[in-house]
Amino acid sequence: MEIAPGALLQTINSPADIKKLDRLQLHQLCDELRQYIIDVVSVHGGHFAASLGVVELTVALHYIYNTPYDQLVWDVGHQAYGHKVLTGRRENFISNRKYKGISGFPKRSESEYDTFGVGHSSTSISAALGIAMAAKYKKENRKSVAIIGDGAMTAGMAFEGLNHAGVADADMLVVLNDNGIGIDPNVGALKEYLTDITTSQTYNKLRDDVWNLLGKLPVGKRFTRDMASKLETGIKGLISKRSNLFESLNFRYFGPIDGHNITKLVDTLYDLKNIPGPKLLHIITTKGKGYALAEKDQTKWHAPGLFDKVTGEIYKKVYDTPQPPKYQDVFGKTIIELAEKNPLIMGITPAMPSGSSLKFMMEAMPNRAFDVGICEQHAVTLSAGLATQGMKVFCNVYSSFMQRAYDQAVHDVAIQKLPVIFCLDRAGLVGEDGPTHHGAYDIAYFRCIPNMIISAPMNEQELRNLMYTAQLEETKLPFVIRYPRGEGVMQNWQTPFEKLEIGKGRKLKDGNDVAVLTIGHPGNFATVAIRQLRTEGIDAAHYDLRFIKPIDEALLHEVFAKHSKIITVEDGTIIGGFGAAVLEFMAKYNYTAEVKTLGIPDRIVEHGTLKELHAECGYDANGIAATARAMMQDSVRVKVELLG
Incomplete structure (x- = not known):
């Protein structure tokens, strides 16, 4: 299914193309960008509501700043879909989060516009500060912007970054995207503080009245803005005793402003770009903006999967039989x-x-x-x-x-x-x-x-x-x-509780040719592999260790006393993991055996479906069976060579 972008969005291949537009056209671009995200995600999946909420901000940032020379750092990153579409990846956007496709998060190796790789929250302020400090040291006129949500602002690392930035004398802007929700509704005192600012009708009305009055006075624009800033600070202190949080950290605070008013955003960012030092712009947005169902149930529509964009029906997999729970x-x-x-x-x-x-x-x-x-x-x-x-x-x-x-x-x-x-x-x-x-x-x-x-x-x-x-x-x-993401293997799982002996594993199947030692859910992959190997005449034993630490040494003594060919299987890194623990046991007790460790290899594994990634890493059922088969063939070959 081909998904065509709007007429204006079709002409945008880089931020340079955005800068050619007049300000009235920015409204059309925002509408088309939002619709394109809806069209693609509904058919191909991915995070959804977060990017819809920052469409206007994304367009305004690329319109005002000279990216990628000026550097935007997106916090968490699942709100950066619009950023990807506008920075030369529109045609590849349908491959988002697919195996061998583009990442669902900003990624430095993917684009020069992705200035910092993200996925976990609350890193943007520290990273943007580092970029700003480097620019200051190298005497570059490079601007640095961190875009952080109010949920991510709750983390200690965000406050650590703010605390340092306030005294680092670096030219950076923090955009606080305040929508009241991360994946789930935000919690904590900071949420209450931001709500106090954004919902104070007295403060907001008085502030707007002051700005409107000063805008009509016959004085210079710069003087007017300076005066307005001082008066606004006074208003904040008068109306809300808690309104000086960011100022107390030496940030110049601006806002709150409507994050969906593209004209206001462009004007404000233009002014802030020319103000030196640490600044914070507080914008109010709606997660899921432009898609009514996402606006009403933002948690559900954070990453809904595939859906009908017209009716809002979220497509669920249909199974012939009841499925195990997650x-x-x-x-x-x-x-x-x-x-x-x-x-x-x-x-x-x-x-x-x-x-x-x-x-x-x-x-x-x-x-x-x-x-x-x-x-x-x-x-x-x-x-x-x-x-x-x-x-x-x-x-x-x-x-x-x-x-x-x-x-x-x-x-x-x-x-x-x-x-x-x-x-x-x-x-x-x-x-x-x-x-x-x-x-x-x-x-x-x-x-x-x-x-x-x-x-x-x-x-x-x-x-x-x-x-x-x-x-x-x-x-x-x-x-x-x-335990892993996703579904298990048991429909009737609510069984009576049983106390397990800590450090005690279990033998699930006896066998003579090769022993398969597993930990956790991949033991189910081994069960399938062993069943397949049996049809090929390979008799494999299966041991589920249950505990990596303390490891069941009695069970391992039994394994090594009987088997000279052993496979370990885990869904963790093989460096320092479960397989490594088995090898350490073998060395400790001077056993000799051929041991193959299967798990996550010593490299960064990219994105894809679980089935694709398990196969790539070689510890799915086919990978386990192939390893056992190869070990047995090597054994036969060695015997033939010895007899020859």
Whole structure:
């Protein structure tokens, strides 16, 4: 299906083409850009509502600034679809987030207009400040702009960047895109502060009256603006005692202004471009702007999948039989079951209540489950603080986001032996979100920390049992449970809870030719591979270790005593991962065997469907079977050579 851009958008191949337009044409360009995003995403999928909300801002920034010499840094990046379309990638936009296609996020290797690679939130201010400081040092007249949402502004790193920028004397602009929502509704005191500014009718009316009055006075424009700025500062202090947050960090604050008024945006950015030093422009936008359903339910339409743009029907896969639940939903429903029996259980998530399914507990037990905002470090140390008081805290963090709180996991949890339960959602490869979101490293970075228990369920029943075991009174150490994005394998998953022996694996199938050792969900790939190998006359054993740390040494002694050909399978990096742990065991006890480690290779894996990426990395069922087949062929070849 060919998707044609509007007549004006067809002529835009770079920001230089935008600058040729008169200001009235910018309205048409915004309308066509917004419609093109709707047309493409409805058919090809991707993030949706975020980019619709910043169409006018995107056009205005490229119209006023000399990009790519002037550098725009988009925070998180899923709002940068319009930016990609306007910077020479319109014809490739249908490949967005597809295997071998363009990334769903800004990516430096993809375009010179993507000045900084992003995917996690709250990095834009620090990066833009670094760019501005370099420009100052090299005496370049390069402008630096960070575009950050109000949700991303809740993270500590954003405040760290603001704090430094206020004293760095660097020429940079921070655009605060205030729409009241990230993926889920924003939380915290900053949200209340911004609401206080944007909803103060007294302040906004008085400010507008002052601007209108001064605009009519027979004085110089510069003097008028300087006077207006001083009066506006006074008004802020008079109306809202809390309105000096950004000024207290030495930022000149401007706004709030309507982020969908392209004329106002262009005029304001033109003025701000010529004001030196750190500045913050506060704009008010609507996430999903221009698509009514997305405006009404912004969480649902953050990334809805394929849909009918006319009716709004979101297409769901149709199956002949009932499908297993998603792992995150198993977590979300199981924690409620456990919390009903154990009053000490609490749930914490950093801004992902819907994605992690902690929202179920937040609705059922609002005094025991909390969204703390995009604050992974705070989430972990908050959980540690609760644990010191005897609480059993399930801290649910996406695997790739957990990287942001590594020091807290070591310093605040592991050293103190606090029994925080880390539920790492989206462990392993995650698909179309790509390398910034792959949960590739958690096994390796947790395995080297003392006092950590690290586990991974092969199915929904195992996830429930691991959660049950982790919250028991006798479990005294930090407990990691990692599980992948998407559906499991069991329809009837709500089985009675069973206590698991920590550090104990299980033999699922005996065999004589090769042993396949798995951890977590890829054990299901191994089951399929072993079934296929059996039809080829290869008898493979299957061991599900359940725990990476402590690893089941008794089971591994059994494996190495019987098998000389061993395959390890994991959905984590093979460097320092589960396979590495098996090799360390082999070296420790002086075993000799041929061991092949399958998992995520030592390179950055790009985006694509899970099926495509598992196949590329070689640990899907076909990859496991092929590895076993090759090992057996090598064995036959060696025997033939010896006999010859």
